[in-house]
Amino acid sequence: MTDVSAPPAPPAVGSASLIELIGSHARDADQRARFPVENMAALRAGGYLGYLVPSEYGGEGGSLNGMVSLAKELAGACMSTALIWAMHCQQVDCLVRHADAALKAEVLPRIASGEIYLASVTTGSSGGSLMSVDETLTDAPDREFLTLGRTAPVVTGGEYADAFLVTMRESGEHSDQGVSLVYAPRTELTIRPFGEWNPMGMRATASRGLRLEGMVRRDRLVGRPGQFREISHDSMIPLAHLAWSACWLGAAQKAFSGLLRQIGSTVPADRSSPLVQERIARIRVDLELVNAYLRRTCDEIELLRERGHSLNRPDLHIHVNTLKLAASELTFRAVDRMVQLAGLSVGYSADSPLSLERVFRDLRSAALNYSNDRLWTATGVLSLIDRSVHLL
Structure with missing residues (x-):
């Protein structure tokens, strides 16, 4: 194995300095539709590109649950940055699990050092x-x-x-x-x-x-010539749906926290109103459901991998598809309800400090990113196969 110097230790999940830096560039990057080069530089320097790279190659050797937690945190500051990082992690997982020894030795240390950002x-x-x-x-x-x-x-x-x-x-x-x-x-x-x-x-x-x-x-x-389907079932699709869902949830969760802090001040809503309380409850329940299903799906995938079991099975495909469908639809619904509750001047304004308008626009893409129309049909076909109905 090639000797590599260990990259700088990544700050802990939730590092205030990293999150603050990423958030500080989010509005400008969104307005100009530009790649957040400052945020990528921080992720490189902090060792985050090597989060899923095993420690023997100089990486962090992080878990899928850890990736989900970090993606949520990043998305609360800038959902685009979080998605860029999460999709890089998806590609890294494909290499870790399916590249041969020589390719891993050549590439993984360079990813761990922050030299290589991977795109799909x-x-x-x-x-x-x-x-x-x-x-x-x-x-x-x-x-x-x-x-x-x-x-x-x-x-x-x-x-x-x-x-x-x-x-x-x-x-x-x-x-x-x-x-x-x-x-x-x-x-x-x-x-x-x-x-x-x-x-x-x-x-x-x-x-x-x-x-x-x-x-x-x-x-x-x-992987083997002509056998990308194996990689897609084992790594590409599960990691995509875990990562995307974490980003969507993290953005919605952060927006909800900001909204709750402003109710009664910037947000003209009466905390004692049963209608306001019901609307808040419906938002919270949507986010709770997504979080629970995300964590449960992540646990299932990690357990199957630890035991050396195949991920190419109808019930797991259903669970992974269900996660993407539920997360994409429920997080967008939650933010839509936040906009309604916050009102025209605060919830709908692009200049509002709550940034609900940007999160709303970002989350509208969730159902289009690997179209839900296709996933609903695929999940129906898989459900006809899984006649024992193995629920998560």
């Missing part, structure tokens, strides 16, 4: 599922390299990434097996951004489309 290029050129990839991975003439050409309409933070995990359709002997995952360093690619990024919310994720072209070494395949 897994969306098909026309959207759709993780497996809907049209571009084919081909052999270079010397067969030591693979030729990569990939177009993705949305790549979170892609223009600022140091490396990418890219899905490509296999060719040749593996063409009937489907999709492969490739680790592609930025230095070995030609990158052409396209399109504009001026969305309603999640503006600071800077998720423009990218065209990637280049040649990567054959030993940078992650």
